[in-house]
Structure formats: structure tokens, C-alpha cells
Amino acid sequence: MNINKTAEMLLTADAPPIRVLWISCKNVLSQDFDRPKMLEAFKKPEIIVSVEQFFTQTVELSDIVLPVTTLFEEYTINASYWHYWLSVNEQAIKPMYEAKSNIEIAAALSARMNKLKPGSCTFPTEVDPRQWMIREFNQDIYDLFGIDSWEDLKNGPAKAKMHPASWHDLEFGTPSKKYEFRPDLCAEHGHQALPEFKEARKPYDKLRLLTPHTKFGIHSQFINIDWMAEFNKKPYCYLHPGAARERGISDGDQVRVFNKVGEVELEVKLTENVPADVVMMYEAWFKNNSYNCQSVVDDTSSDMGKYKTGAPGVAIHDQFADVAKV
Amino acid sequence: MACKNQYHQENGVIWRDVYELKEEIYPHRERAFYSLACNHCENPTCLNVCPVVAYYKRDADGVVVHEQDKCIGCGNCIRSCPYGAPRYNPVLKRAEKCSFCWQRLDDGRKPACVLGCPTDALQIVDLAEFDEANAVQYPAGFPRYPALNPSVSFRLPAMPKMIRRKL
Numbered sequence: 417m418n419i420n421k422t423a424e425m426l427l428t429a430d431a432p433p434i435r436v437l438w439i440s441c442k443n444v445l446s447q448d449f450d451r452p453k454m455l456e457a458f459k460k461p462e463i464i465v466s467v468e469q470f471f472t473q474t475v476e477l478s479d480i481v482l483p484v485t486t487l488f489e490e491y492t493i494n495a496s497y498w499h500y501w502l503s504v505n506e507q508a509i510k511p512m513y514e515a516k517s518n519i520e521i522a523a524a525l526s527a528r529m530n531k532l533k534p535g536s537c538t539f540p541t542e543v544d545p546r547q548w549m550i551r552e553f554n555q556d557i558y559d560l561f562g563i564d565s566w567e568d569l570k571n572g573p574a575k576a577k578m579h580p581a582s583w584h585d586l587e588f589g590t591p592s593k594k595y596e597f598r599p600d601l602c603a604e605h606g607h608q609a610l611p612e613f614k615e616a617r618k619p620y621d622k623l624r625l626l627t628p629h630t631k632f633g634i635h636s637q638f639i640n641i642d643w644m645a646e647f648n649k650k651p652y653c654y655l656h657p658g659a660a661r662e663r664g665i666s667d668g669d670q671v672r673v674f675n676k677v678g679e680v681e682l683e684v685k686l687t688e689n690v691p692a693d694v695v696m697m698y699e700a701w702f703k704n705n706s707y708n709c710q711s712v713v714d715d716t717s718s719d720m721g722k723y724k725t726g727a728p729g730v731a732i733h734d735q736f737a738d739v740a741k742v
Numbered sequence: 743m744a745c746k747n748q749y750h751q752e753n754g755v756i757w758r759d760v761y762e763l764k765e766e767i768y769p770h771r772e773r774a775f776y777s778l779a780c781n782h783c784e785n786p787t788c789l790n791v792c793p794v795v796a797y798y799k800r801d802a803d804g805v806v807v808h809e810q811d812k813c814i815g816c817g818n819c820i821r822s823c824p825y826g827a828p829r830y831n832p833v834l835k836r837a838e839k840c841s842f843c844w845q846r847l848d849d850g851r852k853p854a855c856v857l858g859c860p861t862d863a864l865q866i867v868d869l870a871e872f873d874e875a876n877a878v879q880y881p882a883g884f885p886r887y888p889a890l891n892p893s894v895s896f897r898l899p900a901m902p903k904m905i906r907r908k909l
Contacts, residue, residue: 643746643747643750643753646746646753646756647746685771686771687770687771688770689771689772
């Protein structure tokens with residue numbers, strides 16, 4: 417399945433159709449592209465289960481919600497992209513109320529499935545989260561991070577022994593180890609081996625719509641937390657004064673940002689920080705606020721991404737919309 | 743947010759906040775800010791107006807400390823501080839303000855805000871020795887109260903060079 421077209425896949429998969437949707441580690445209704453289509457898609461499965469910490473927009477539309485542990489309540493390993501650090505997350509408190517860790521939930525589900533139909537799930541039926549975490553390590557990982565045991569991480573995070581820059585050893589990460597002007601890898605994955613001009617996506621509305629990350633959160637996380645919301649209370653869109661003048665919009669007006677996908681309503685800030693043909697608003701999930709930039713972002717695929725992630729990316733820089741005063 | 747993360751003040755009670763510079767001062771919106779809290783003035787008005795001596799100024803480093811357990815919540819300090827540093831805690835019904843993390847200082851550590859600032863825009867300096875040509879006590883937009891003598895110094899933002907296509 418193309419993970420960047422979740423809604424489309426839910427609606428169109430037919431061999432077999434998707435009857436159960438089990439959501440974990442993801443806030444689909446906030447994060448996935450084309451939210452109006454996702455709202456339709458969520459009507460299709462016979463049952464939707466979400467495993468969550470917060471009452472998210474996804475939880476609102478789920479049939480069953482399983483409370484999952486926070487980082488304070490579980491043992492786990494933190495390894496992020498965008499940096500080379502590895503750290504151990506030690507359990508600080510026992511899980512509150514009925515919360516279970518993701519893998520405990522998976523094991524309980526496996527146990528149930530195997531009871532109903534023996535052999536139907538190969539996931540272990542009983543796991544100890546701490547032991548499970550320890551099993552994530554092996555000698556290669558120890559070598560990569562220069563540690564002897566996972567317990568070394570209790571003294572602090574370890575950094576992978578990898579150079580951050582390409583070509584630091586005068587070799588590229590290509591099959592030939594050289595800069596490839598005509599990469600076979602490219603041709604093998606359906607691209608032209610040599611660069612060629614491709615027409616950009618045709619604008620389908622008056623302004624280019626940008627929905628970048630905010631400094632106040634990571635995707636839909638953290639922005640909803642009370643004490644962080646003190647500094648970032650609600651969403652805004654940013655519009656050039658010239659574009660605003662043409663539309664009779666003043667600073668601080670309530671506006672609609674709309675296109676063929678859908679619309680959102682929010683307050684506008686006028687600034688020359690954005691070009692005159694752009695409207696910008698941050699990706700976010702605010703507590704008690706229905707704002708969602710994916711209501712105006714469609715799921716059209718970009719031309720690359722399949723080789724690295726298994727599915728093409730989404731053309732999030734080629735989205736278009738218009739703005740009007742409410 | 744480092745301050746809020748350190749102390750988890752009641753909702754709505756903010757010791758240190760970040761204020762966007764108006765476009766008359768800096769030409770781009772949301773691109774230059776003042777991070778402001780208590781200025782630990784040489785002559786603190788909060789201390790002077792407090793009827794129960796809930797404030798004291800430390801000799802060694804000049805930090806103005808509010809002892810909340812002595813506070814009766816009269817609001818004198820909140821009304822008199824022109825910088826708006828003391829805030830009202832609606833749960834305890836008492837005032838509170840930036841402590842300069844004096845407990846952390848005494849332990850040889852930096853205040854949470856200084857530690858948390860990703861651009862090193864906040865630093866502790868010894869004003870008796872701090873001498874920098876580009877630093878001022880009262881930058882544009884920051885209220886001037888010489889009688890209080892706020893213990894702060896601001897490095898002025900460099901004006902950006904505007905390179906822009908004609909639209």
C-alpha cells in the first residue's frame with residue numbers, strides 16, 4: 417500500500433478490501449493528506465481501532481481506543497532520524513490505569529487471535545517490554561555506536577560512528593563510489609538516467625499553498641499540550657500585503673483558505689516574509705481546534721521517493737489555494 | 743518554554759515570554775524578538791512596595807528573589823512593576839516572578855532559559871565588567887525606567903540586507 421495515499425488505499429483496495437483499520441503511532445486524521453477524502457475513507461472499514469495517548473482527531477473517529485503508555489511508563493530505545501544519537505528510555509513509573517505499551521498490546525492481540533484461530537498470528541503472545549528492548553540490540557549496533565552493552569546507554573546517549581558528510585572519505589554512496597552523471601539506479605527505478613526537463617504541476621488555484629513544520633511541535637505532537645500552547649495558542653495563515661489588498665483582507669481578519677480539496681478557517685497575518693503569490697500556514701494539531709492543513713492538501717504523488725521509502729512522496733510543495741475574508 | 747518546562751507554572755502564568763519586534767523596529771514580521779522576564783533591577787520597585795518584605799535582593803549577584811510563602815497577594819508589586827514581571831497566581835492567590843533560577847545558580851548551573859536557548863541569545867553577564875559597543879540598556883520598544891535601573895543589556899539586531907526581485 418502507498419502510505420502517502422492512505423485514504424485512497426482504504427477506499428479502493430479490493431483484493432482484499434480493508435475491513436479492519438488498526439492505527440498505532442500515527443494521527444492519521446491530522447497528518448495524512450486529503451483529509452476530506454480520509455473522512456470518507458474512515459466510513460469504510462468495519463472496525464477502526466486506535467492506540468493513542470491523546471484524544472486526537474483520529475481517536476474521535478475510532479470505534480475502539482486503546483490507551484498506550486507514554487515514554488515515562490515504558491522501556492524503549494530512542495533512535496531518531498535527522499541525528500545519529502541512540503538513547504535508552506528507562507521506565508520512570510508503572511503504566512497508569514489501563515495503559516499498555518505498543519508491543520504488550522500487540523502480544524495481547526496475538527494471544528487472542530491465536531486462541532480464536534491457532535497459528536493465525538506469528539507475533540509472540542507474551543512479551544516483557546524490557547526484554548524486548550534488549551533484543552533490539554546486536555553486535556552490529558554495539559559496534560556502530562561504540563558500546564559494549566545496551567546498559568552503557570544508561571550513562572548517556574551514544575552517537576553512531578558515522579561521518580555526517582557525503583564524500584568525507586572521497587567516496588560517494590553510489591554503486592560506483594563516484595559521482596554518477598548517468599546513474600543506472602535511477603533508470604532501474606523508472607526515472608531517466610540522464611536529467612530531463614519535466615513540466616511542474618500546473619497551478620490549479622491562485623496562490624501556492626505551503627504547509628511547513630512549526631518550531632512549536634513535531635507534526636501533530638506537542639502543540640496540544642497546555643503549557644506549550646501558552647506560547648502558541650492558535651493557528652494563523654501568512655499572506656503578503658499585496659495579495660491581501662487585492663482581496664480586501666486586513667491584518668488579523670478571519671479568512672478562509674480554500675481549494676478543490678476543502679477549506680480551513682483561521683486568522684491571517686500579513687507579512688512580506690512570504691511572496692505575493694503564496695499563502696503559508698503551519699502543519700499542526702491544536703487541542704480543541706478543528707484546524708487542519710491537510711483539509712486543503714491533496715495526495716497527488718511527487719515523482720520521487722519510491723526507492724527510499726517504498727512509496728512516492730506527495731507533491732506538498734505543489735499545492736494551490738485561494739484566500740477570502742470570512 | 744524552557745522556563746515553563748522547568749517550573750510548570752499555573753496555566754496563564756508566564757515568567758519569561760518572547761515578544762515579536764514591531765515592523766517599525768525590525769523590517770520582518772516574526773523574525774526578531776525580545777525574550778523578556780524580570781530584569782532584576784538595581785532598585786526594584788517590587789521590593790520597595792511590598793508591605794510584608796516578601797522580596798529581597800541578593801548581595802552577591804543582585805538577583806531579586808520573591809519569597810512566595812511570605813506573600814499576601816496584595817498585588818502591589820504586580821501593579822507597580824513597569825516591566826510586568828510579577829504575575830498573579832490565581833490558584834495560590836499570591837504573586838510570583840522569574841527567580842533567575844537562583845537555586846540552579848547556587849548549584850553552578852545555568853538558568854533554564856539560558857540553557858534552553860538554541861541560539862545563545864540569552865546569556866548571564868556581569869554588568870560591572872560587561873562592555874560592548876553594540877549593547878544598550880534600552881533598545882527600541884523596551885520601556886526606559888532609569889530610576890529602577892534594569893539589570894539587562896541588549897545586543898541590537900543587525901538590520902537585514904534586503905535582496906528582492908521586483909514584483
